[in-house]
Amino acid sequence: xxxxxxxxxxxxxxxxxxxxxxxxxxxxxxxxxxxxxxxxxxxxxxxxxxxxxxxxxxxxxxxxxxxxxxxxxxxxxxxxxxxxxxxxxxxxxxxxxxxxxxxxxxxxxxxxxxxxxxx
Amino acid sequence: xxxxxxxxxxxxxxxxxxxxxxxxxxxxxxxxxxxxxxxxxxxxxxxxxxxxxxxxxxxxxxxxxxxxxxxxxxxxxxxxxxxxxxxxxxxxxxxxxxxxxxxxxxxxxxxxxxx
Numbered sequence: 327x328x329x330x331x332x333x334x335x336x337x338x339x340x341x342x343x344x345x346x347x348x349x350x351x352x353x354x355x356x357x358x359x360x361x362x363x364x365x366x367x368x369x370x371x372x373x374x375x376x377x378x379x380x381x382x383x384x385x386x387x388x389x390x391x392x393x394x395x396x397x398x399x400x401x402x403x404x405x406x407x408x409x410x411x412x413x414x415x416x417x418x419x420x421x422x423x424x425x426x427x428x429x430x431x432x433x434x435x436x437x438x439x440x441x442x443x444x445x
Numbered sequence: 446x447x448x449x450x451x452x453x454x455x456x457x458x459x460x461x462x463x464x465x466x467x468x469x470x471x472x473x474x475x476x477x478x479x480x481x482x483x484x485x486x487x488x489x490x491x492x493x494x495x496x497x498x499x500x501x502x503x504x505x506x507x508x509x510x511x512x513x514x515x516x517x518x519x520x521x522x523x524x525x526x527x528x529x530x531x532x533x534x535x536x537x538x539x540x541x542x543x544x545x546x547x548x549x550x551x552x553x554x555x556x557x558x559x560x
Binding site: 366367368369370371374382384417433434435436437438439 | 446449451479487488489490491494534536547548549550551552553
């Protein structure tokens with residue numbers, strides 16, 4: 327099966343500029359995640375969608391970050407305006423679903439990521 | 446929220462030796478514990494996972510153990526090979542108010558296997 331697709335793979339922008347990332351999840355996966363991975367750290371969840379609804383955006387800096395998943399398939403993550411500390415790899419992941427029950431959990435598949443450098 | 450601590454941050458072993466990476470979590474309600482391997486410049490990939498109703502799981506050279514009472518879980522790699530060199534992340538899944546669970550990752554362990 328085709329994996330999670332992301333674009334662009336690399337982006338260099340100056341601070342205060344805006345940037346957008348795109349993600350296409352695995353076909354049929356209802357749950358989509360955006361993670362931020364700063365060099366030397368583990369992925370940090372920014373936002374989680376179930377179909378086209380947001381189920382967790384508690385760690386999303388909403389003053390500058392926004393995300394949408396129209397029609398419950400593709401998703402875009404936007405940063406406006408960017409800061410130096412936003413330099414990181416932005417990973418998109420998808421899963422069939424991620425429920426609460428012990429048996430209601432499905433593997434998350436990650437995309438290749440977008441490496442953002444803010445200068 | 447959930448907090449996952451992982452150690453060591455770096456682990457160097459000789460080929461053929463065993464490697465053990467340990468993680469602790471804070472939320473006793475967490476019920477799913479995956480381990481991801483991330484090679485340099487690549488995406489994280491699931492290598493093994495364990496659910497809270499199981500104490501141990503093994504897949505060829507890798508195994509994971511879970512101690513719910515102590516709230517810690519460990520990854521064991523036996524007969525290490527140079528291609529095992531990568532960064533390994535543990536994670537814990539905990540539920541949110543929405544009813545959907547989310548993953549919290551540890552900071553990672555860089556495993557170096559020398560020939």
